[in-house]
Amino acid sequence: MNHTSRHTQAIIDLDALVNNYQYIDSLASNSNTIAVIKADAYGHDANEVARALSSKVTCFAVGFIDEALALRRDGINNEILILEGPFNQSDFDIAQKYNFILMLHSDYQIQWLNSMSAEFSGDLWLKVDTGMNRLGFPVGQVDNIISQLTEKQRSKLVLCSHFSTAEQLDNAKPLKQLAALKKLVSKHDCKFSMANSAGILNWPASHGDHTRLGLALYGISPIGDTPITQALIPVMTLQANIIAIHTVPIGETVGYGDIWQAKRETTIATVAIGYADGYPRNAKSGTPVFINGKVVPLVGRVSMDMITVDITDLANTVIGDIVELWGKNINIDIVARHSDSINYELLTRVSKRVPKVIAE
Numbered sequence: 062m063n064h065t066s067r068h069t070q071a072i073i074d075l076d077a078l079v080n081n082y083q084y085i086d087s088l089a090s091n092s093n094t095i096a097v098i099k100a101d102a103y104g105h106d107a108n109e110v111a112r113a114l115s116s117k118v119t120c121f122a123v124g125f126i127d128e129a130l131a132l133r134r135d136g137i138n139n140e141i142l143i144l145e146g147p148f149n150q151s152d153f154d155i156a157q158k159y160n161f162i163l164m165l166h167s168d169y170q171i172q173w174l175n176s177m178s179a180e181f182s183g184d185l186w187l188k189v190d191t192g193m194n195r196l197g198f199p200v201g202q203v204d205n206i207i208s209q210l211t212e213k214q215r216s217k218l219v220l221c222s223h224f225s226t227a228e229q230l231d232n233a234k235p236l237k238q239l240a241a242l243k244k245l246v247s248k249h250d251c252k253f254s255m256a257n258s259a260g261i262l263n264w265p266a267s268h269g270d271h272t273r274l275g276l277a278l279y280g281i282s283p284i285g286d287t288p289i290t291q292a293l294i295p296v297m298t299l300q301a302n303i304i305a306i307h308t309v310p311i312g313e314t315v316g317y318g319d320i321w322q323a324k325r326e327t328t329i330a331t332v333a334i335g336y337a338d339g340y341p342r343n344a345k346s347g348t349p350v351f352i353n354g355k356v357v358p359l360v361g362r363v364s365m366d367m368i369t370v371d372i373t374d375l376a377n378t379v380i381g382d383i384v385e386l387w388g389k390n391i392n393i394d395i396v397a398r399h400s401d402s403i404n405y406e407l408l409t410r411v412s413k414r415v416p417k418v419i420a421e
């Protein structure tokens with residue numbers, strides 16, 4: 062039975078998504094813009110996002126093969142780059158069969174590759190560690206790794222690395238990382254990919270042959286509000302309804318732990334969203350929400366299924382009214398700041414029980 066009683070939703074604006082892709086792609090017009098749709102497209106529904114972009118994008122990127130297989134099952138035929146590469150030797154067979162590009166980052170993966178009974182004919186990327194110290198071959202080992210590839214594998218090879226501080230314009234590290242990668246690229250005469258969203262926006266020299274566009278695709282800036290990010294449109298609007306309204310006298314408290322106390326007679330609206338939906342439990346009193354054209358503050362603790370907001374200054378607000386938690390009116394960065402989190406985490410933590418609804 063298909064019945065929705067609660068109206069808590071993440072509304073996904075696919076026109077905004079396409080706008081963001083085309084805008085960022087135009088900023089890096091000499092490179093191929095790969096759309097990163099790991100983690101269910103940063104919580105936006107990977108199948109819907111992939112379908113909306115499939116005619117505009119040559120290649121998608123996901124974290125691991127399971128995510129890529131789900132896209133193939135949904136009829137997505139674009140190239141798919143597997144950012145963390147094979148987790149098993151059999152992942153090479155699957156990659157070949159389904160046309161996935163494998164990123165290789167560790168010796169054990171090279172050993173799997175070399176022990177295959179037939180030459181692996183799919184495309185390969187090598188992850189080089191230029192200073193993130195998380196994943197990838199040390200710069201000094203790359204010659205040796207490349208020497209273990211076949212002629213055919215080398216001919217299509219892409220060298221890849223990842224910035225640790227691309228959002229910091231006054232930091233010298235991003236250009237150091239880029240220089241380390243480019244040195245290997247010229248030595249081996251191959252293609253390269255360095256830039257994530259912040260790299261695309263802040264470091265044009267890093268665009269290279271392929272960029273890897275994640276966060277900004279969803280209309281969220283990794284570098285704050287700047288002229289270059291003004292054209293981005295948030296794709297997700299998280300919203301819920303008011304399910305109760307009551308008046309709280311001076312001195313009374315609201316919610317668990319009695320952490321918020323009314324300093325005036327206060328009208329409280331109770332909204333049907335909580336931390337079990339992915340709204341951050343850490344959100345402090347004062348976190349903004351948007352109701353009927355106005356911004357009002359969260360008060361008291363976030364509960365599992367509900368939050369409470371102060372609507373004393375809102376006239377004509379009634380049960381059933383829609384509350385935007387983040388989206389086009391409430392910048393997710395402000396919610397993140399009020400909850401000791403970051404935009405990436407808030408987006409990817411919207412939980413399964415919140416339906417994703419495609420905007421008309």
Ligand SMILES: *Cc1c(COP(=O)(O)O)cnc(C)c1O
Binds near residue numbers: 277
């Ligand atoms: C997730 C990811 C990206 C995308 O990063 P954004 O900051 O979201 O643009 C790019 N490259 C790699 C290796 C990633 O894991």
